[in-house]
Each structure stands twice: as C-alpha cells, then as structure tokens.
Amino acid sequence: MPGRNVGADAHQEDGRPAAPRPGPGDPCDRCGARADREAERLAAALRASESRFRAAFSDAGIGMALIDRDDLVIEGNPVFAAMLGRAVAELPGMHIHQIIDPEEPSRRRYRELVRGERDRMRAEKRLKHRGGREVWGRVTVSLVRDHAGEPYYTMVLVEDITERRQLGDRLAYQALHDPLTRLPNRTLFYQRLEAAFRLDEPGGGGRIGLCYVDLDGFAAINESLGHHVGDQLLVAVAARLEHGFAREGRQLVARLGGDEFALLVTGSGGHQELTRLAGRLMDALERPFEVAGHRLTVTASIGVVERPVLGSTPTDLIRDADSTLYWSKSDGRARWTLYDRDRGADQLTRHRLATGLRPAVERGEFTVEYQPLVGLADGAVRGAEALVRWNHPRYGLLSPDRFIPLAEESGAIVPLGKWVLEESCRRTREWLAEFPDRPVFVSVNLAPRQIWDSDVVADVADVLERTGLPAPLLQLEITESALLGPAGRPLEALQALADMGVRIAIDDFGTGYSNLAYLSRLPVHSLKLDATFIEAFRESAPDADGRRRAADEQIVGAMVQLAHALGLTVTAEGIENAAQAERLRQTGCDTAQGWYYARPGGPETIAAILRDQPPR
Template identity: 50%
Template structure:
C-alpha cells in the first residue's frame, strides 16, 4: 500500500471514530471495526496500536472533553478489535504452517527434496517460533525466531527439555491436554501459555502444538508454533486495571468492589458467616472544593485513599473509592460486629491527623456507616442500602463518628417515611380532623375558649395523635399547608359558635409551628381566613411553643407584630420547658403564657417559704 493510500485509509478510519464519539446512540462497534481494519491493512507493527490509543487519549480528549467514558470505551473497542484480528491472522498462519508441515511429511516419498526445501524455508523464515520435540519432551530442533524468543542458543535448547521452560502455575487442564497429545489421544493443542526465558523473565505466548505420527500411526514428534504475545497481554492487563481502578487515587473502583462483594456473597458457604462493610463519606468536603479549589480537593482525596489503604493493610481488607468523597471497606466473611467497629474506629483515628496541603492545614473527619450482616441472606442491593442508611445516621448524629446498622431503627424509620409519604394524599382526601379542648378559668371553671387540636384518622393505623405526625410534617414542609387547613377549619367552626352564642365570646386557640411563623404568607393567610369565616380577630389566639420562639429568635418578630396589629392574640405555649431569653420575650406582642406541666408541678411541690424559695423558676414568675 502506497503512502497516499495509507493516508486515505487512516483518514477514513479517523472519521469513523469521530462519528462514533459524536453519535446520539453510542456503540463501541466502530472502534472494534477500526481495530480490525488496521490489521487487515497489514498495519501490525508493535507501535501501531500503542500510537493509535495515545492519539485517542490525547487529541480526541481535547476534541470531546465531555465524553471521557465514551472515549475510554472506544479505546477499548479499538484494542479489542485489533487484538482479535491479529490473533485470527496468527491462528490462520499457524494453521497454514501446520498444514504445510503435515503436507511435507505426507509427501516425503513423492517429492522429498521439494517438500524439504519448502519446509526449511517456512521453518527458518517464519516470524513465529517453531520447535520440534520428541514425545519424551527433548527439544530436537528450533528455528531462529524460537531462539530469540526464549533467549537461548540453538545448542543450549538441544540440551534441555520442554518441561524446563514451562511456568509452574499453568492450569492443570493444560498439562492434561499435553499428555493426551503425546499419548496420541488428540492431534492438536491450542492455548495461551506462559514460559520462562533464559534470564528468568516470563513470556506470554499463543501456543499451537501438533502431533506427528510415524508410518504406523504411532506418536513420534510434536511440532510447536509459538507467538510472543507478551505486549498484548500486558496491554490487556493495563486496560483491565484501568477499568477496575480509580484513576485519581489508584484504589479499586466501584466496579471491582461490586465484583468482590458479589464473589464474597457467592462463596459464603457457612450460613452464619457475616460480611462486613464500612461505608464512609468525608465531612465538609464540598467546603474544601468550594474554598480551596478542586485541585486541592483531589489532593485531599488521594491522601485520604492512602491513609485508608495503610489503615486496613494489617487486615488485608479491600478499600475502594465509590465516587466523589465516598469510600468503602469490604470485610470478607467471617466478619463480626466487633470487627467492623474496630475498623471504623481505626479509620476515624487515621483520618484525625491534620493534613497539610497547598499551604493550608486541614482537619479531616468522616462519617462511617458500618454493618456486619449474614452473607447467606443478603444481596448486594440489601447491603449497599443498609450501608447508605447507616452512613446517613452517622452524619445526622453529629458527624466524625461511626454508626452501626440497626434493623429495628431501620424499620422505625421506614414506618416514619411511609407515614410522611402518605400525608399529602391524606390531607387531600380529608383524613385529618380537628378536635377542640376546653380552656377554663381557674377561679370558677368557666369556659373561656377552646384549643384546636388536629388528629389523623388513618385508614389502617386508626386515629393518630399529633406527636405521631406533626414532627414529620415539620421535616417535610407540609406543616405550612396542614397548619393553613387547621386554621381555616377551626376558624370556620369558631365563627359558627360565635354566631350561635354571641355572648360567650369564646376564644379559639390554634397552634402555630415555627416553620409557619417563618413563612412570609402567614399574616395574609390569617387575614384571609378571618375575612372568609367572619371570626372576629380578637377571638383568635395563635400559640407558639417556647422552644419554637427561641429557635427562630428575631425572625418571626415582624410577622407577630403584624398579626397582633390585626387584633389576633399571641400566646407562648409550654413555657418553662427551657431557659428563655426574657428580654427577648418582652419584645414580642404576647398576650398569654401557657405554663408547662413540669414547671407548674415543680412550684406546687415546694412550700412558699421552703428551701427552693427564690429559685430561678419563682424568679421567672416574679419577673413575668
């Protein structure tokens, strides 16, 4: 092929790779076909594949920066196609040589000189190594390519046996095939096989061995054709390593981790054997990236990976990077709760030492979810879900700690999640109801008002009290919508009572959650409900707990003042459960306090002149 033809061929192949990377639906087939085309064009110099992959990894990475996974897979496709085509061509050459040897042997009586010349030409000029041995393994004759491949002179090879070259770790099945060959039970053996060179290094080869029989059909010689595929093998190993390891830290990646985890589960024969996981996430890693840059963040990940690998090296556990700042440690069966706890504690200690990067001293900590579950009854999905949940527990419990998976806690949280998920539909379907609790004067037990209390008439669990779902509504944000509904329903009922019993002047007290108080629409919502229902503003009292007021100090003050300006009463509920800032409470437009039960009980149990007189609780009352 002329240089111009070669250039046109390579240009066309390059366009096929570009089109494959730019296609809407990606497939590695074009890369595979390009690898095959290179071999078919006889571009088989050892440097061709290497330079092709380098071109894809450098120039194509610049052209397609957003497609690193496509590019990596396309590289693998090119390599796979090239290797397959080269192997097929080699096998064809080997078969051709074998047939030539057999043909020369069969026709020796008819054309001995011609076939001998042909055989010698093939034998001496072949690019692959050819060796002839007797059935006892003694090497009788080799060509120059064979000598160069193994690093021996021809006379040196004549003094040793085939068994002295073979690698001791070859699969037993390969030895069985060779034994069948020399015994005459088979005529050919093909395999990828390792040998030792004279200098002790290992060579990987494609071996095709054939049996030569005498005129009586008895085994006489073996002819071996050997191709050196060491470079191809090393390339495959490099590609495999890249596919199974994280390019940043060098640790096993999630692919290798899941392979190992799956294998550990499959091979856990003991029904009681447990498999352990430590799933960790760095605390505050996003802050490092945002403040110091991703380069420093990457350096930190590399250092953390090194510390983790060193930390568990004494146990031999697998450490893998799952992505981002998440790492996982696999403890093969049998693992115990004590084992995973020990590893978790060791990891925390290893990460606790400050890190010095780019002129900064960083404190590193991690949250770790640990578990040791029965391998026989677990799946990969079950274990990873449990590990992820436990990691979340560690973070929510304060970070810089490890948490152990607790099935009972998991069941409780699943029940809470199911309840939270059902709340929006329950509100839309009218499953919530409002009940009213009387408020009386202590002096004469006269009715002065009612407190509206929400209940959930759950279709399966029955009537649920607020402590079962109000907290969930706060967490999910549904409390604003639920509170708006309670306010509307309660005001509608209170307005009806006020019309029927105008002289009673009953006050309606409605609880207001902290999230509602922070909501910008609270004042407009209250004004709208009062207008729609006709309830006088002075008959509506909104209650906030003492803890809610103190947790949002400063935020609800304008809203509370605007509500008070409407004529709505503001009250503090459960006063005495904490240590309030009385100076701050004094700034709020409060018309009432509802004392917490324990607070009142503490005062009731002490005589007025007893040893507790003048204590903080009484001083608070005096101040109020």
Template identity: 55%
Template sequence: MSGTPDGQGLAPRTTPPSITQRHTALGIEGPGAPLADYRAAFQAARLAMAVVNRDGLVLDANPALGALLGTDPARLADRSAADLAGLREDPAQWAAYLAVLRGERPRMRCTRPLPPVAGAPRWAEISVERTADGRGVLLCLTDVTERADLQARLRHLEMHDPVTRLPNRSLFFERLAGALEQAGRARGGARIGLCYLDLDGFKAVNDTLGHRVGDRLLGAVAGRLTECAAPGGHLVARLGGDEFALLVEDSRGTDQLCELAERVLAALQRPFDLGGQRMSLSASIGLVERPAAETHATWLMQAADTTLYWAKADGRARWTLFDPERNAHRMTRQALSSTLRPALERGEFVLDYQPLVGLVDGVVHGVEALVRWQHPQFGRLSPNRFISLAEENGAIVPLGRWVLEAACRQGRRWQLAHPANPLVVSVNVAVRQVWDSDLVADVAAILARTGLPPRLLQLELTESAVMGSAGRPLEALQQLSDMGVAIAIDDFGTGYSNLAYLSRLPVSTLKLDGSFVRGFRAGEQPNPADQTIVEALVELAHRLGLTVTAECVESAEQADRLARIGCDTGQGWFYSRPVSADRVSALVGGYAPAPAVGSG
C-alpha cells in the same frame, strides 16, 4: 498401547514405537500420505505442537514445543498432554479436554500458565483439536506472555487509582463480591467488616491550596491507611474523591473493626508534612460488621454510607458503628418523608382539637387544631413524627394549607351551631409557610370560602420564628392582624425571649411553654425563680394588652396557681386531651372543670 486420559496406570515401554509406527497408528502414512512433507512441516513449524492419541498421551512433539517447555522433544513422548499443558488445574478446562478426546466436541481453546523461566511467569494459549479421521488430537501451544503482561498492566491501570496507587472502586467491589461469594459457598460463620471513611474538610484543602497539594495529601493518607491495614492484610481502596474503604475479610467481630478505626483516626491525626507545609487532618468513619452469608454488597455499602453520615452528624473526627435500630428509624423517616404529599392527596390526615379554657370561669373559649396522620402502615402518628419532615421537604406548605382550611370549615360549623358561644380556632403556622407561600392570600381565600369570621381565627407561630421577624414575615403578620386574625406566640419562654419585639409585633396572645407550668405540681412548692418569671411575664403581657395562655395544665393545683398569677386561659389534659370535632361540640356552651380561686 495402554494408558488412560488422566495419565494414571501408564507402563513404560521396553521398545518405544518408531515415528513411522506412531504415524501409521494415526493414519497419516500409507498410500498417498506425504510423510516426508508432513515431517518437514511439523519439525520446522514455529508453532509448538504435539500429536496426541485418544488416551491423551503424546505420540510426537516438534522442536518448538520442546523449546517452549525447555526440554528435548523426544522426552515428551508418552507423556500426558494434560500434564504438559496444565489442563487438570481447572475443572472446566479439564472437562472440555476430555470431551475432545472422546469425540464429543471438535475442539477447545484456553489460556494456561507455563512453568516460569528465571522466576518470570509465562502464559500460553492452548488449543486442542481432533484430527480429520478422529483417531487422535493435535495440541498446539502459543506463547502469549507478552500479551498477558500487557493485559495485566492495563488491568492494573484500570483497577487502581492513579493518585494514590490504591485499588479503585471497581477493584474494591470485585474483591467485596468475591469475598461474599466465597463466604456463601463455605456456609460457615464467616463475617465481614467494612470501614468507610471520609476526610473532614478536605474540600477546603483543594480550594485554598490547590489540587496538586490535595493530591499529595491523598497520597500521604493512602500510605498511612496502608500501614494501618498491613498487619491484618486488609484491602485499602480509594472509592473516589476523599472517600476510602478498608475491607476486613474473615472479621473476628466488632472489637477488631473498632480497634482498626481507632488506629486509622490516630494515624490521620498526626500532622502531615507536605514539602515543608504542615497540616492537620481528621476523618469520619462508618463501621459495619456482619455475618458474610447474611448480606450482599449493595446493602453493606448503603449501611456503611449511612453510618458515615451519622459519624459526621455526631461531630466528625470519630467512628460510628452501624446500629440497626437507628437505621430502622432513619428508614421510617425516609418512608414518611417520601409519602407525605401522596398521603395528603389520599386524605390520610385528620384534625383533633384541644380546648382552650378560661382559668377563672372555666368556659371553653376556643380550641387548638392538631393534625394527625392516619398512616396505613404505622398507624396514627402525632405531629412530632412528621411535621419536621414536612418542613424539610416543603410539604408543610400544602399540608398547612389543608389544616387551615379544615379547621376554618369546622370553626364555621361550630359558629352556626352555637352562635351565642362561638369558638376561636387556633392553627399552627410554620415559618416556611410564610416564606414559601402567600400566607395572607391563602388565609383570605380560605376565610372567604368557609365563611369563618377573621375574629374567630388565631394563628400560632413559635417564638423563635416571630422574634426577629423582619421584611416579608413581619409584613405578613401585620396584614393578617389588620384583617382581624389574631396572632399568638407559641412556646413562649423557650426561644430568644427578646421582649423588645413584643411592642412592635401585631401579637395578641402569648402561650407560656409547658416547662413553666410543670413546676407547679400538686403538693410541691414551685421554684421561686420560675414563679417570679411567670408572674413578670403575665404582668408584662397584660400591660401590653396581650392575653396569656398556659400550656400543659394537668392538675387543679396547677390551674389554681396559674389563675392566681393572672393567666387568662389554660390548655392541657386537666381539661381535655385532644379529641375529635364531635366531642368538642359537647363542650361548647358548657363548662370545663373550673379551678378554685382563692388566697394562699
């Protein structure tokens, strides 16, 4: 008998062997072989079966197999069993089948599609097992179409959202992983895009109109998203709640993604009519578009989620494209925020000091303590890089306590070294330190430990924090003032500027914001209105018994004009940049550059 397992090179027989000859070839007829019993069982079996030789050709097929395949079983003789069962379609199944034919494995089992009947798909479970004597194999096919249909229906329910009928989160990630895997195998320039959107204010719909209306709205949104995605065949999925995603496989670039986002925004902004109830809706969309081979599902979703947050933060009802630089900045902020407290424990913070100089006499009267972070990765960081983070996560309380104690300890050293010229140490205090800690107790304990007299400590709070103080903050400020600690309003003129509070607060100093001082540039005539405001503020402060410090003094001309207006002290690069404590010591008892004071 000629033939090969792959079905190539078969020659038609002029005289096909008889059933007896086929059985004899397989060793199932001879002394003691119950041929009649075998034939009866084989022919009557409801299980579709075929006897296959070692070349992979059908020797005999029973009526059940003929019925399953829709043909006379006699016409199946000498046909390739692999072709009948579709085993060539899957490389793994084909390899396993050949291994059974060669005797390298005893059996194999798989599920394969059958030729459809009246357009309806069918499935069969196929088993191939060698006969006891090893001369051939027995091929069995079981119709499992009903079971496959049930599994398909169950999978559809498992992979689709019951409210919108869209693919759910599981199916979305399955498709996303498949797209990335296929792109990785192709090793080409394939790109992938993702629109990640969230409905603006959807919670209010559920809260006011009920979840039933909310579900109907989600269904209507799903319909419009599907219409927007249909021309490109993009996958639309509901990821949960009011979050949806549109997956753009084989993306043509950011322009295509942005155009899709514009269509989505326009579609969702059209009023929805839900049973006669009209409502408007908007969405925020995060867009990410990348080479598929250079990304993975986790990163893509993280980037999309971050970009969606940007879209909401930027005002909602818009799309925002992923920006690597903006993301790097966000990651840096996150890294700094998470390491603030450990950095304090590791002693990574240091203090610099900037002198506060008399504008008339040029004497250094005090210093402002400014915290710096000696970060092991990002280098020396100024306060604007981490103070807002510390206020957000609460680390400002232990950090502020450390700054206060370090500054007071240094102030005490200066007092002991220069008793004739003691310096006032000014320390910034955040509002959260007043609310989240007992600031009065902290200050009292630190002054007691360090030995610094209260009169040599000044606490600075921003104008927006002080103006409007009531209850606990006001009580704390009053207790600190009663203790002998000076209170200064920092950046005065940039906040509420509610002058009525000045007569009620225990404030001793106003620090004019640098925006006023920058107008007094050398060689330039200051804005008359600005100069009038500064003069009025200085006169008002003096009438209330307050001193005035001008920030950001950068030239002798500025210092001279501020002195003529009546400012008491100045602070800025004209006198000194923030420096270490040992360099401040050299200025104590000496004089900083003094401006010339005169008329005109």
C-alpha cells in the same frame, strides 16, 4: 550359424520363448526413465516445500514451536525465542512447563490433544520470560499425526498480545478503582461484598463485617481551603487507610464516593474485632495530616455492622451500615456506633412512616383534634389549638411527635400542613356559624419548611377565601428557631400574613435563643410559654427545688410584663390544676391551655364547651 545362433538365443532350455531384452528404444526403458524423473521431481518438490516451511518457520511474525510427545521442544523460531527472552539454540529440549504455566483447564485440554482426542486448542496464556517481564500470548496448539493417523508431534503458534492485554488490564483497573485515591471504588467494593455472600455455604458459619466511614467537616475544608486541598486530603486519608487496614483477601479498603470510605472484613472474628478496627480507624484519622502547607486534623463518624453471612444479604448489610453511620452523626460525630437491632427496628419504622406520609394525606388518614385556649381572667374559651393525629392502619393513632419531624425532613409537611390549615379553618367557620356571639380563633402550627418550600401567603389567603373564615380568627404558631437568622422570606411572609389580619404567635417561647430583638420588629401578636416554665407553679414541686421554682416564677412574670409592654398577649401551656391556673393569673398571663381545662378532642369538644358558655 548366425541365424541359428540368434534363434537359439531366443529360446529357453524348455523350448519356451525367452523374455525380450529391452533395447535403447524399447517402451519399458522409457517408463523407467519417467519414474526416475518423477521421483527426482518429487524429491525436489519436497526439498522446496521443506525449504519454504523452514523459511516461513524462521521468518514468521508470530512465535512457532514443534513439541514432541514427551512435551519437549523440538525446535522454535526466533520470534518464539524472543518472547521467552532466550536464544533459538536454547529451546530444543526445554519442557513445555518451563515455557507456559500448566494451570487447569488448559492442561487438561492439552493432554487430550496429545492423546489424539482433539486436534486443536486455543488459550490466552502468560509466558515465562527469562527476565520476569510480563508476556501474554494467544496460543494455538495443533496436533500433527503420522501416516497411520497416530499423534506424532504438536505445533504451537503464539501471537504476542501483551500490549492489548495490558491495555485491557488498565481499563479494567480504571473501571474498578477510584481515579483520585487509587483505592477500590464502589463497583469493586460491591463485587467483593456479593462474592463474600456467594462463597459462604449454608451452615458454614462465615461472618462478615463492615466499617462505614464518613469524614466530619470535610465540606468546610473544601469551602475554606479549596477543592484542590480537599482532594489532596482525600489522597492522604486513602493512603493511611490502605497502609494500615488493607489485607489481601480479607480486608478491603474502598472509597465509595465523596468523603465516604468503607472497610470490608470477610471472615470476621466477631463484634469485638470490628469495634477494635473502628477504634483504630478513628485513631489513625485523628493524627494530623500535612497537606499543601496546611496541618489538618479531621475526625470521622463510623457505622459498624458485624453478623453471620447466613440469614443476611448484601442489601441488608449496606442498609444497616448506612443507618448506623447516621446514628454516629446524630449522636455527636467523631465516634463509632455498633448496629443495634432494636434501634434498627425503630429506624425501619421511621422509614415506613416517612415514606407513607404523602400517600396518607391523599388517603385521608389524618384527623384534627382541638384543645381550648381559656381566658385566665374569666374562664371563657378564647380559641382552640389544632393538633393533628395520624390514624395509621398498622401503628394505630399516632401523636404529632411521632411523625411531624419526619414530615419536616421529607417535605411532606407542606401538603399535610395545608390540609390541617384548611380543615381547622373549616371547623372554626362552623363554630362561628353556630355561635356567632361567642367567636373563637383557631391556632394552627406553621412549620419553617412551609414558609420556605411553599407560597404560604397564597395558601392562607386561598383557604380563608374558600372556607369563609375571617382572618382575625386564624392564629399561626411558629417557633423561635424559624424566626432566627437573616431576614428575608420568613419576615416578608409573616408581615404579609399580618397585613391580611392573621394573628402570629411565637410557640415554645423561652426555649430557644430568645433573641428579644425580633419581638419589636416582627408582626407578633402573642407569646406561648413552654410548659417547662409552668412546672414552677405546681404546688407539688419539692422544697429542694424552691430556689429554682422561685427563679422560674420571676422569669415568667418578667416575660409577661415584657410582652404586655410590647402589646402582646401571653398563653401558658401545660396547666394541670386550679392552683397553677390561679398563680399564673396573678402573674398577668392572659390565656392558658392544658388538661385541667380539657384534653384534646374532636371538634364537638369545643362546640360542647361553647354551648355551656354565656355570650360575651
């Protein structure tokens, strides 16, 4: 029956109810439909996501590429292909090393990323453009893992930073190169110099050399032809030096400023190599330059230093090169000079003395000794020359020739000279107080720089007022060279001093240019003959020098007559014996000084002589 049949259909053979078959309106049927729809939606979403990724990948403004675990390109976008000068279709299958150089430490970090030991890395890399064009990128590499967390592939993002990198390179170049000559500048020179000292390990035996070059007479070219010609000459010099002497990694040619250049040699082969280079430098520079329609010839002074790196410093090298260049200049220019340790030690001593002069004046390390000026007619003391000495705490008692030139160079002669002047006037005033019937004058040397760098007239007036010394008892000695040249301040100062009553003497007369015209127009009172003329009056002079001796005697006699005709007195220096003194007396010389009469000594030396001398 239908009803039974239905009932029978509802049971299995074992009598248990059978599972109901879903009908069109059954809930399970609706669940399956939802699952299908969700799957379709997810698939569509996945397709949409992939489509968006594809669009973003293709249209991105930066380079993008997928790389598999074998370092082969899976796919790259158009921007990435353009960075390499290639078509997109060429990228799949290319090895990463065909695109980017595998230098360390980037290579090590990339291998760590591929192994899954890191998830991301960044670096600035130069890309291998097919046409050789310089392309720089900021590269970001990210690891993509599979569903199990294992490395699957890598994604590379590349931002083109070529313009920024080139701008940075240009700025770095400008910071390290001279804008006029394009040579490495002082900054780059010192960087290479310091690097050379850092790279040398103790015991390595590395050597370093330096040729310090200064053009002779360059200032005259600037002044006579103009700075534009001078600049073009510097450019031509730089080009010749760079072409002939720059060697990548070993020899650096640099412009240190002005007309100074340097050739730095790392891994030097010794002194002979450096001196040969210096000789070649001079030869190269002495060949004429054709500049702005002018044929110019220049010479150079070169200081050469070569030594082991071990035991030295960049500061030592530069200091000694500078000293050696100074020696080349002072020895006559147009030459090279190799550093000499003994001469360098003397230079160091000079430097210590020069820098210690002003403090020494303040510390009272100087003393004044006096040597009598004796009348040849009667043997009476007429005056005394003041001679300064330096009681140096390290070098002992120093004579004027050791430090006066340094004092003149440094300007310390101004405070030192003022102190000597005051000390000498004070002592002379004491002699006058003790021996009023035997007045003597004091003769004090006046350096040219004291006239130019100080108000010497005001200084003398102030000292005379404070010490109470009458002006006629002060004599100021000045050399011929200080009087030569255009009229002006020296002449005005000397005239003002003479108007005060101060005596003016010309020291070392006859050793300079002896322009006799100034004797008639300057307020000169006395001439002091240099000791070289007095040698002719020695009895011990060899007969072979008889003609020269006779000539010198005639010269001295003529100078004495000339001086007397102009109303001047004459003093002879360096008298060693009685015969000399007598022969000079016969020529008409007025006064003399020398060891025959007394060696320089303290103020008591003059006082002792005056006590034994009868009143005038």
